[in-house]
Amino acid sequence: MEFAELIRTGQAQAELLRGPEEPPLRGTLCITGHHLLLSPGPQATPDLWLLLLRNVDSIEKRVAGDSGTITLRCKDLRVLQLDIEGVEATLDIARSIEALSSLESVITSFPFFYRPKGLRLGDAWHFHPPECYYKRVARETNAWRLSEANEDFSLCPSYPRAVIVPRAVDDSALARSARFRQGGRFPVLSYYHAPSGTVLLRAGQPLTGPQKRRCSEDEDLLRAVLAGARPGARGFIVDTRSPQAAKQARMTGGGTEAKAAYPGWKRLHRLLETGRPLQESFVRLVEACGDLEQSMDRWLNRLESCRWLSHVKETLSTACLAAQSMEQEGACVLVHGAEGTDSTLLITSLAQLILDPLSRTMAGFQELIEREWVQAGHPFQLRCAHSAFSHARPKHEAPTFLLFLDCVWQLGRQFPLSLEFGEGMLLALFDHAYASPFGTFLCNNEKERCLCEVRTRTHSLWSGLSQPKEQRKLRNPLYVPNPLAIWPSAEPQSLRLWQGLFLRGTRPPEPSEVAWEKVWQIVTDQEKTEGSQPTDSASEAGP
Template sequence: MFGDADRDKMNKLKRSNSHESIPLQSLTTLVRSKPTSNDADRLSSNAKDNNVSKLPLNDDIVSSPYENASSATNVLNLLPLVYGGLRGSKSEQELTMSIPEQQQTVAFTKDLSLPMNFLSGEEDVKLREYVTYHSQEKVPYRGELIVTKYRLLFVTKSPDPIQILVNVPIGMIGQIEKIGGQTRSNISDSAAYGIGLTCKDLRYIFFANSKEQHQRRNLFDNLNRLAFPFSISKGDIKKPLAFYSSFFAWNYKQKMCPNEIDEGWKLFNKIKEYTRMGIQRTGDSHWKIDTEINKYYQFCDTYPDTIVIPSNFEASRLQYVATFRSRNRIPVLSWYSSSTFATITRASQPLTGLNRKCQHDIDYLHEIANTNLRKGSELFIFDARPKVNAIANKAQGGGYEDYPECGLEFQNIQNIHVMRESLNKLHISMRSAPQDDKTWLNDLENSNWLFHIRAILTSANRLVSLVFNDERSVLVHCSDGWDRTAQLTSLAMLMLDGYYRTLKGFMILIEKEWVSFGHKFLCRIGHGDKIESERSPVFIQFLDCTYQLLQQVK
């Protein structure tokens, strides 16, 4: 199953208990220093890599830093964004159009002479305002803000010799806040007054508004309605077809593919994928692909409708196991080696509380261990949480396995709230530090972002070592089994199985380990909802770790 090249790569990943076992690139390598004017020239000269080669070399499109980045970490080389000049001779009539006051939908949008084409269905402009845009260097630019169903655009007003385009997809907006006083009486003419946008790709954008005519309120309300429809129009969800048909993505899909079903829905075939691993194909009768127990998602509403479970465990006992696991997420197969019989299974935490046991759960794990024909009853429990958190969960009815003939190891990966705070600190360090701020690297280090990336990578490396080198079967879980668990299982499978390192295999890996096993993308990314209590960069961390693996294990 493993080629010589794969074995050589895996030997480099042998386990060490230290968090230094997978060293990240040093901060000086990752970040260098904050971009300077020389970096602006470098970015401009590389414009062809950003698909804007037809613009002049000093054109600056203030778009997502991820267009040039392979990961969240690589964005550190690109921020803060630099701004250059866009030489052109467009007339004011070509760049702007007058519209009646209070009109929120404008026709003839394609008459705008912007260096981009609007997408099909984007012609319906929801809002146009003249505002002042403050660049990263606090330089103000007067121009027109244009909001469509898909994105927010800002173009400086002609005849300004410098024309800047700000391009932010609505779904990239993470937070909208009012900056400055609420009334004219409590702000001075020089004070900041307007709308601040915190974007999910680390950009921060500020638009200063007119203090008269409620311009800020109009912009704030319209942006919130477009960016956070689930928060603003919760009652509309009771009529899902009407609600979702108002989204740009729905309209765009209808126009681009009116009679086709997206191939993405057909990409991941559960039975085909488990058969590819060797389940029910190599003569190993210890596992079975079950399509009945979770049919219509009645057994576990956050699991796929097809799961792989031990063949020799009585189906009637599975319900007892489910009631002993958080949210009924019993241990099921994620990955299988047909050459060594070692497996990776995943689950949620057991509900041991302070003093509860379930013999059905113990027997079930014993049966999973027995499917490994070489190692017998040795099952290793891989708890992604810090031990102190797992102990605290026991007081709330959760817990962890302390079973005979099972190893147990805690991986010290922090929860979603700690990770969210780390990302917020990373945002602040990018936003607030001026170009000559000598504390910028310290602020970046204090965010602990790279520390958390290291912890995840080290744990994944340890998991791979147990499965590949020691040929052990491992059960992975955290609390509910859909955040840190998905990080570890998918990263381990990426290292263990060359198929997942193909484009199609990588898409299937995400569909399998993240989507089908219930990762809460909507809540974690905050797409369409302004509530932040469940936001966390769990999937972003997975992408960052994937980038690190690509850089370090070649």
């Protein structure tokens, strides 16, 4: 297929309305295979306005007289309006955008064509392999090993080639445990908590079914986890489904770990909604935030009824439960729901942010996302196919990763000095998860990325974000390393709407950006002042 076949018109004269606080742009509108471009012309700034077509979530068109209007609702929650000269040009541009923004083939997407100056293919893809994290674990304990039993993805297509497992369990036992778990997701290590000697694991649900099947190798694996921890350690299985949902899953082949078969492990149910309920909550919240005519009472009622902050509360509460079990009770924790690719990753990643100071650094946070979301098999291509504006409502779409970012934003707001990255990093991750020139969030798992050669044919997002010009927007200038765990409050009065994301299209962005820049300037001036002052020893020294 050629992109030219989908482009119905070359160019048209248009005016772009980007928001209530930004002046309109008028110029020549063009369409390419991946972008919508507007050139304001020599009378204005020479810079092109660009929109990645993959960012378009829905498109509306209307014509009147000899002109037309196209409204683009974007996955990053922006709403753009194009007033175009000519009815035929309007309809042709609308059809072109509809076709080019919904291409399903991964290898025709823009990351496979993106070649920015200063970056080389292959840079940063090697920053965060499982082997690096295993080296840190191996310095603390010899109870774990790096297994390459999944080298060809035959055990689990959504796991990476190498996983960290108990040293006492051989690869043949892993293969049998994989057959007993949903999607082949046998229990693997997410995080080793050195202060307590405990571990955090993730997995898919056991496939016990109505007959209450058992798997001795799976039972041995979890027994080996406790044996490798401190003497007398016990374990908690945090199931992110309700007891009723787990029971219903058994009737369709899924299930839970039987208490008698897993001695030392206690099951805890903490319901975290995913899938359709979470997506509908997101949609209702965005609709409420975009209504500028509502009264205060109606706004508050809509904010409560969408239940987005309730999802944030339940997620943070469950993450704290997992972290407290490890830190304060010295217990190992296994997290799973059904598939183990959504709410499971929410909890394992947030628990690490709470407990691990390294995960709260810029590099550590990037490694956490790479290890616990990208390599751990969160299906980004399915979950982020559409955002909040699409008229389609496929059951596989859900803003699980956005919920994680919102919870991290709540952590940063409650502990403003403890995260090395700021809101800019979280906003960038949200934008790139839904539409990006980089290949990091392409596909649904490592097996698909290997088949599409993503790591050799596209650039890594981490390479792009490491550029010096990006760092000032992403880093927290007030960061002070905190070696302790940070315990967020999940009480309703402690949680806030993430205005920087959900209201960024309806309120002027300048005040927050100006304030951020002033903080950076203050910190920079202070560092210069301290660097220019002589030390006490130098000032007291004689000639």
